[in-house]
Amino acid sequence: MAILDVNGLKVYFPIKGGVFNRTVGHIKAVDDVSFSIEQGKTYGLVGESGSGKSTTGRAIVGLENITAGKILFEGEDITSRKSKTKDMRKDIQMIFQDPYSSLNPRKRVLDIIAEPLQNYEKLTKSEEKQRVYELLELVGLNPESVWKFPHQFSGGQRQRIGVARAIALKPKLIIADEPVSALDVSVQAQVLNFMQDIQKELDLTYLFISHDLGVVEHMCDEIAIMYRGRYVEQGTRKDIFENPQHIYTKRLIAAIPDINPRNRDAQYAFRQEVKREYEDSFDDYFNAEGLAYKLQNISDTHRVALPERG
Amino acid sequence: MSRKLLEIENLTTSFKIGQAYYAAVDDVSLTVNRNEVLGIVGESGSGKSALAFSVMRLHNRAKIEGKIQLEDVDLVKATTSELNQFRGDKLSMIFQDPLTALNPLMEIGAQISETLILHRPKMSKQERYDRVIELLDLVGISRPEHVYQQYPHELSGGMRQRVIIAIAIANKPQLLIADEPTTALDVTIQAQILDLIRELRDEMDAGIILITHDLGVVAEMADRIAVMYAGQIVEIADVHTLFENPLHPYTKSLLNSVPTEGQDRLHVIQGIVPGLQHLPRTGCRFAARIPWIDESVHEENPVLHEVTPGHFVRCTCHSHFYFPEEGKEEITNGNT
Amino acid sequence: MWKFIVRRLLITFPQIVLLSILIFLMAQSMPGDALTGLLDPNIDQSTIQEQRERMGLNDPWHIKYADWVGGLVQGDLGQSFRFKMDVSELISQRMENTILLSIVTLIFTYLMAIPLGITSGRYNDTLLDQAITGYTYVGFATPLFIFGLIMLFIFGYQLGWFPTSGSVAPGMVPGTLDYWISKLKHVMLPALSMALIQTVSTVQYLRSEIVDTKQKDFIITARAKGASESRVYNRHIFRNSLLPIAAFFGWEITTLISGTVFIEQIFGYPGMGLLFLESINMRDYSVVTALVLLFGIAQILGALLSDIILSLVDPRIRIK
Numbered sequence: 002m003a004i005l006d007v008n009g010l011k012v013y014f015p016i017k018g019g020v021f022n023r024t025v026g027h028i029k030a031v032d033d034v035s036f037s038i039e040q041g042k043t044y045g046l047v048g049e050s051g052s053g054k055s056t057t058g059r060a061i062v063g064l065e066n067i068t069a070g071k072i073l074f075e076g077e078d079i080t081s082r083k084s085k086t087k088d089m090r091k092d093i094q095m096i097f098q099d100p101y102s103s104l105n106p107r108k109r110v111l112d113i114i115a116e117p118l119q120n121y122e123k124l125t126k127s128e129e130k131q132r133v134y135e136l137l138e139l140v141g142l143n144p145e146s147v148w149k150f151p152h153q154f155s156g157g158q159r160q161r162i163g164v165a166r167a168i169a170l171k172p173k174l175i176i177a178d179e180p181v182s183a184l185d186v187s188v189q190a191q192v193l194n195f196m197q198d199i200q201k202e203l204d205l206t207y208l209f210i211s212h213d214l215g216v217v218e219h220m221c222d223e224i225a226i227m228y229r230g231r232y233v234e235q236g237t238r239k240d241i242f243e244n245p246q247h248i249y250t251k252r253l254i255a256a257i258p259d260i261n262p263r264n265r266d267a268q269y270a271f272r273q274e275v276k277r278e279y280e281d282s283f284d285d286y287f288n289a290e291g292l293a294y295k296l297q298n299i300s301d302t303h304r305v306a307l308p309e310r311g
Numbered sequence: 312m313s314r315k316l317l318e319i320e321n322l323t324t325s326f327k328i329g330q331a332y333y334a335a336v337d338d339v340s341l342t343v344n345r346n347e348v349l350g351i352v353g354e355s356g357s358g359k360s361a362l363a364f365s366v367m368r369l370h371n372r373a374k375i376e377g378k379i380q381l382e383d384v385d386l387v388k389a390t391t392s393e394l395n396q397f398r399g400d401k402l403s404m405i406f407q408d409p410l411t412a413l414n415p416l417m418e419i420g421a422q423i424s425e426t427l428i429l430h431r432p433k434m435s436k437q438e439r440y441d442r443v444i445e446l447l448d449l450v451g452i453s454r455p456e457h458v459y460q461q462y463p464h465e466l467s468g469g470m471r472q473r474v475i476i477a478i479a480i481a482n483k484p485q486l487l488i489a490d491e492p493t494t495a496l497d498v499t500i501q502a503q504i505l506d507l508i509r510e511l512r513d514e515m516d517a518g519i520i521l522i523t524h525d526l527g528v529v530a531e532m533a534d535r536i537a538v539m540y541a542g543q544i545v546e547i548a549d550v551h552t553l554f555e556n557p558l559h560p561y562t563k564s565l566l567n568s569v570p571t572e573g574q575d576r577l578h579v580i581q582g583i584v585p586g587l588q589h590l591p592r593t594g595c596r597f598a599a600r601i602p603w604i605d606e607s608v609h610e611e612n613p614v615l616h617e618v619t620p621g622h623f624v625r626c627t628c629h630s631h632f633y634f635p636e637e638g639k640e641e642i643t644n645g646n647t
Numbered sequence: 648m649w650k651f652i653v654r655r656l657l658i659t660f661p662q663i664v665l666l667s668i669l670i671f672l673m674a675q676s677m678p679g680d681a682l683t684g685l686l687d688p689n690i691d692q693s694t695i696q697e698q699r700e701r702m703g704l705n706d707p708w709h710i711k712y713a714d715w716v717g718g719l720v721q722g723d724l725g726q727s728f729r730f731k732m733d734v735s736e737l738i739s740q741r742m743e744n745t746i747l748l749s750i751v752t753l754i755f756t757y758l759m760a761i762p763l764g765i766t767s768g769r770y771n772d773t774l775l776d777q778a779i780t781g782y783t784y785v786g787f788a789t790p791l792f793i794f795g796l797i798m799l800f801i802f803g804y805q806l807g808w809f810p811t812s813g814s815v816a817p818g819m820v821p822g823t824l825d826y827w828i829s830k831l832k833h834v835m836l837p838a839l840s841m842a843l844i845q846t847v848s849t850v851q852y853l854r855s856e857i858v859d860t861k862q863k864d865f866i867i868t869a870r871a872k873g874a875s876e877s878r879v880y881n882r883h884i885f886r887n888s889l890l891p892i893a894a895f896f897g898w899e900i901t902t903l904i905s906g907t908v909f910i911e912q913i914f915g916y917p918g919m920g921l922l923f924l925e926s927i928n929m930r931d932y933s934v935v936t937a938l939v940l941l942f943g944i945a946q947i948l949g950a951l952l953s954d955i956i957l958s959l960v961d962p963r964i965r966i967k
Contacts, residue, residue: 049497190568190577219570258527399873
């Protein structure tokens with residue numbers, strides 16, 4: 002059974018205008034997005050800035066107001082604010098992009114990690130400390146770290162503190178919003194390996210949001226590509242990377258720099274070719290407003306936004 | 312083919328912290344030829360940006376020693392007014408963050424014109440305007456007459472980076488330094504900007520120093536690559552040699568930590584890049600991060616060795632380096 | 648931009664209405680009314696009641712408020728109990744003096760703030776900057792009324808460079824050159840005293856703006872273009888730092904008002920501030936109410952002015 006089911010999710014932001022600051026229109030940040038994630042899997046959400054990938058993640062944890070749609074977590078409706086009980090929030094946690102600004106600089110690591118525990122579990126001071134030590138060990142930080150402040154850590158270590166805070170309540174689903182984008186490659190490797198380790202250990206499910214297709218290919222079982230609030234393509238890792246169907250997906254894949262310098266000219270030529278195809282066939286893949294069409298199944302796992310046939 | 316454009320010899324750039332000076336760029340020597348892209352790769356704290364700023368002489372309070380020979384002028388010895396004649400003319404720079412690198416209160420046209428006013432004082436107003444429009448067009452901005460009058464906040468990140476490139480190439484520089492030019496941009500925009508830089512190199516016959524942490528970007532762009540770690544160049548080679556036969560443990564580790572197809576587990580470099588004040592000033596600077604390698608294989612004062620023509624690598628430890636066994640690699644706490 | 652200004656103006660109107668209601672209610676809650684001071688204590692109660700009824704003093708508050716606002720719109724601020732003259736007439740004499748004092752103070756304030764702030768910001772952390780910052784700290788710490796007294800004592804009484812009270816020498820014919828020279832002479836010392844204290848916040852603000860702007864990335868871009876140090880400062884740093892100072896202007900007016908209350912008292916300068924204190928002491932409520940209203944409106948307009956200036960000079964607001 003799917004642990005998370007998102008059905009027709011819409012998040013619209015009002016555009017204010019005119020002298021009286023009335024709502025004159027909407028930005029459709031997320032426009033009719035549906036997907037589900039299986040327990041223990043990693044689902045990748047890819048797109049460029051403004052694609053709505055982060056808004057989708059934030060809407061699921063309740064950080065954005067949902068305009069329409071339904072979110073089911075373990076079969077239970079968690080869409081409306083009221084039914085979002087504390088238990089539900091505990092089971093879904095978020096890791097943010099910037100390990101520098103998402104941790105309160107004036108709090109010690111102990112308090113940062115203990116904060117969710119204090120909110121949801123009634124523990125004695127010593128139990129709480131014990132839990133924090135366990136969590137630090139799990140994320141590979143020294144026990145003495147509890148007395149330090151965020152600025153005393155490197156980027157990778159800070160991201161681990163963020164992870165420790167996120168897993169403190171033993172969540173079932175973690176929404177990771179660009180968790181490694183601000184990190185150097187070697188630190189990025191550290192965090193990615195570690196995320197895979199704790200996934201096995203705690204049977205976690207990830208919604209992995211990123212703009213970096215290389216990282217997504219490395220981490221994710223299933224991948225969805227978003228463009229201007231809508232899905233353009235969704236499928237398994239194999240579907241997306243070996244058999245991309247939508248021109249936008251092709252373009253994103255072509256844009257990834259190839260690490261083998263021998264392929265340089267071929268890659269350049271390929272990119273130019275895809276660019277030409279993109280320009281030539283834009284109208285075949287996008288509607289009059291430049292938005293993606295509805296998804297069509299092309300195999301059991303693979304869905305692509307194409308105009309309806311006939 | 313070696314039409315030497317820039318020659319850096321024993322460049323050391325130090326910053327004062329407390330009472331002492333610490334070298335962020337430590338005894339770096341390298342050359343850049345015309346119509347060549349030299350990639351400089353390293354993580355944050357490696358000194359790659361400090362090196363770029365040293366060549367531009369943009370550091371405010373740094374001690375710079377050594378030689379930066381651009382054609383017949385040593386930039387280290389140049390006076391401020393001599394530097395101002397070079398900067399923006401023969402020597403220019405593209406910056407990392409297009410969102411902050413433009414003056415928010417100045418029209419785009421005026422910001423590009425400024426560099427023409429400074430270096431082409433004889434240009435008439437009309438000539439200058441025409442040149443700015445031409446430049447905007449060259450960097451792929453449609454409706455240049457309209458953009459001329461716009462302010463930075465009205466443009467997207469990719470557009471602003473194009474404006475910054477237009478400023479940098481306005482006077483057809485001989486040496487262009489690009490400091491992480493695409494880090495802040497989306498992938499499709501990144502591809503466009505990189506293609507643009509490549510086209511400009513051919514057109515202007517310029518030398519380009521491309522600074523990045525992204526190995527994919529240098530693999531696509533660079534002719535030669537210098538890998539920096541803790542202020543030093545640890546390896547330098549042409550792009551094919553570097554990717555196919557990397558020697559230095561740091562280069563190998565970096566290449567192994569990038570996610571590539573069919574790779575289950577990424578390599579993790581133990582520990583962290585030491586801060587400027589905590590750098591080991593003697594011995595191999597990378598030794599602390601490969602503790603399983605016997606200490607005796609490091610040189611006492613590691614120097615660059617030319618292993619094959621044009622391929623230099625620092626310290627003898629490279630010939631003894633191996634990766635620890637799979638699974639044995641442990642996450643270090645790396646607390647300072 | 649026009650939308651922004653129109654919207655800003657539309658907000659201003661309810662602000663003023665709200666202010667007037669608050670002031671009216673406060674005035675109502677004060678003991679006594681317009682009749683208290685006018686009547687002979689020997690008149691019997693029923694006559695007073697009759698009179699009260701006739702004058703509308705027993706009406707509910709909103710009707711009285713409407714009457715009051717109706718009068719205000721026509722320039723009728725009521726009668727002063729003390730001076731037995733129209734408040735509007737009383738205030739208009741004093742207003743001229745206060746406006747003169749304010750303008751001269753503002754000129755002094757900016758004459759000092761801009762060079763000091765620029766010097767301090769450009770050469771930050773040098774001895775010169777430390778001296779200027781030191782002065783600003785002293786300025787922050789010194790109460791205006793004590794500083795005013797010291798200035799009056801030294802330059803007024805000891806050195807005798809400036810007159811010690813009044814706004815113009817007696818016997819001057821209004822409108823003549825001598826009259827205006829005398830006025831300026833009288834306004835000099837209070838304005839200077841106030842400016843010396845008030846300027847410190849602007850100096851500090853300008854300094855931190857410049858220090859801030861200096862570290863912006865676009866300054867590096869300017870240097871990389873080959874711009875000389877003086878061009879970097881004149882074209883990029885000062886221009887960008889002075890704009891926020893424009894927004895500070897409204898705040899300047901606010902402090903100016905509280906400043907004049909003290910300074911006019913100390914220098915015996917017949918302006919609105921002095922009138923305000925006198926009226927409070929003499930329980931001349933109609934004057935107090937009118938002055939509070941005027942001060943309040945001045946502050947609201949000051950804030951409005953700041954926003955409009957900012958919207959004119961900052962393209963990020965201008966273009967929308």
